[in-house]
Amino acid sequence: MSLPALGTDTALIVLDVQKAIDDPRWNSKNNPGYADVIAKLLAAFRAAKLPIIHIRHEEANPASSFYVNGPGQPFKDEAQPIDGETVIAKQQNCAFVGTALEAHLREGRINRLIFTGVVIHNSMDITIRMAHCLGLENWLPLDATTAIDVTDANGKRFNAQTVFDLYAAVLASEYCRLTQSEDVLSALPSSESGAM
Template identity: 50%
Template sequence: MSVQTDPTPLVILDVQDAIDQPVWNGKNNPNYVTVIQRLLAHWRQKNWPVVHIKHNEPTTTSTYYSHGPWNGIKAEVEPLAGETIIAKKQNSAFVGTHLDEVLKGMSATRFVLTGVVIHNSMDATVRVGKALGYTIILPSDATTAVPVRGLEGRSWDAATVYDLTLAILDGEYAHVTTSDEVLGWI
């Protein structure tokens, strides 16, 4: 990856209080929020574009329910005045939102994607973003996974889900790297 001379937007996806509820227990990479904070501080210091994606789930039983007690963006990554906030109702941040228009308005051809969880909304956002022609930079330490149970009852731990999802996305859909490498390029 080459050194970037134009500001690349930092996208923070679904980092809301909802992710700390018991249904999301078992996460790997517990320091992902600290990593996002570090990237966010760098972007803010450079006065580069930051986009917060907030999931407003219409299903009342979801921890991300739009009117539920845990729908707020986590205090650790709270948007500042002037930072873009986009609400979504689907798994991909591009579906039913104006994210594509916002990025095009920034003349962005690539973006750095952080957030939760890698095998759900992160994966969906990466795939749609790639289909729209974006280069997606995915720092692996700025995301997490949770355990997954299959239809036949087989379970996969969060680390396995995380590793497999990142391996699938790397190369064809995104450039999987680390936050240290991102900060070294930008």
């Protein structure tokens, strides 16, 4: 889907792209190249001087790969923040719960979000739904996120692509618009003209 021209009312959200996601328990990803796509989007948003918000998950449970004092806590190399970019820490799956994210968006007059990160069936899903409830316009480039296999309480396993496709369909039914990273890049202002 084609995006409108993107300006300073648009922010790139980079959600939970931390070393934790490289733990073996996350190995069944359907879209293993998602982090390289995020790196391209980061470079383009930086060149256009548009807002970037990094969300870092700080999990209290030591068994989690995202444990706040564990080796998975740092951002992945492809998604390292640079000086001047906003970093918001969260302790819940939803990036709006117990954080300053909404206040930051309102203060910056940001009403359109481009969501990237992990995983579509967990923190991405609940954060996008909450953003919709707050009246924000949400876009999800499908090549900039991923899913993993999910096993239900009865032991039935759903492969990552099935999980991904289902969650993308549900999110697109009401909560966001689906797109691809190339469409996002095409909607950015050129580096010659700067941000709109």
